[in-house]
Amino acid sequence: MRIRLCLAALSLAGGAGLATLSAPTATAAPCTDINVVAARGTFEPGTLGFIVGDPVYSALQKKITGKTLSSYKVNYPADLSLTSAAQGNRDLVNHVNSQAAACPNQRFILVGYSQGANVVDNSIGISSAGAVVGSPIVATIPAALEPKVAAVLLFGNPIRALGKSVTGTYQSRTMDICAEGDPVCESGGGDTGAHLSYRDDADAAAAFAAGKV
Numbered sequence: 114m115r116i117r118l119c120l121a122a123l124s125l126a127g128g129a130g131l132a133t134l135s136a137p138t139a140t141a142a143p144c145t146d147i148n149v150v151a152a153r154g155t156f157e158p159g160t161l162g163f164i165v166g167d168p169v170y171s172a173l174q175k176k177i178t179g180k181t182l183s184s185y186k187v188n189y190p191a192d193l194s195l196t197s198a199a200q201g202n203r204d205l206v207n208h209v210n211s212q213a214a215a216c217p218n219q220r221f222i223l224v225g226y227s228q229g230a231n232v233v234d235n236s237i238g239i240s241s242a243g244a245v246v247g248s249p250i251v252a253t254i255p256a257a258l259e260p261k262v263a264a265v266l267l268f269g270n271p272i273r274a275l276g277k278s279v280t281g282t283y284q285s286r287t288m289d290i291c292a293e294g295d296p297v298c299e300s301g302g303g304d305t306g307a308h309l310s311y312r313d314d315a316d317a318a319a320a321f322a323a324g325k326v
Contacts, residue, residue, distance in 0.1 A: 144216035146180035147263065147326060149173060150208060152187040152201050152229030154269070155246055161186050165226035165268045168312045172319035173222065177326060185212075191228055198241060199248035201232035206252035209236075213258050220263045222322050226311060227297055230270035230289075237265065237283045244271035245297055262286065264322035268311040273298040288321045290314050 149170050153162035161167050161184055170184050185208055189201030205223070212219055225233030231241035236254055241247030254262065265279065265287040272278070274297065279287040290311065294304030 144219060145183040146218075147173075147177065147182050147220050147222060148212055148216075149182060149184045149222045149224060150187065150205060151184060151224040152189070152205060152226070152232040153191050154227030154229050155191055155193065155197075157191060157226065157229075160184075161224075162226055162229065164309060165229075165311050165315070166224055168315035169224050169266060169318055172315040173322060176316075176319040176323040180326065187229065187232060189232065193246060196248070198228055198231040198235065198246055199251045201229065202235040202248065202250065203252050205232055205236045206254055209254050209258060209261075213261060220261050220326060222264045222266065222326070223262060224266045224268075225270070226268045227271065227308065230267040231272070233265060233267060234270065234272055234279065237262070237279065238281070239272065239277070239279055241272050244275055244277075247271055259283075264288070264325040266290075266318045266322060268314065268318075269295055269297045269308050271297050274300045274302075276300070286325055288318055290318065 151161040151166035153166055157163060159167045161170055174182055187201050188204045190197045223233045228246040231244060231247045234241045235250045238253045240250050242249045259282055265283055267289040270289050273291050291298035292307035292310050294302045295307040296302035297308050
């Protein structure tokens, strides 16, 4: 069942450019020290995402001590529509902007899995256009807020199958994991089960992020 839900995106490449997008207005979370912003994969169930978001958030709660954490599930369809990733991109940036205004001392950990990695990529200025369930950039986190992003955790990132990766100001704060054979992030990969294996990387990703906060 999970394979059917999470790998439906394998048959679709790239979103189209859009003139306008509508997305729900992000709502403020409590003023914790760290806000974990998670973008789930295509059709992925769970609170923040069964395969990545939930286990990563649980691991972060254990690895990051002495600080308070809250979470935000990016509000977007996470389906196969051409506007899906772009809607997530818009919502993620709206959320970071509203949180930064409400909680000036709060920092962020961005988490993205599969299509959700496209959402995060776009939000930090790396276009996912042309990738599986990708889209052009419609919003980016403002440069003034960039230092508030402590870490970026990406799993099964579709832009990697295009030979792209996170570069620039966020590169040193990014952990971008592609399981061997994962056809979503590895060009020519043929192991669809690998795309569902990222729960196994939750602890390593959380340890990386803990070292950045």
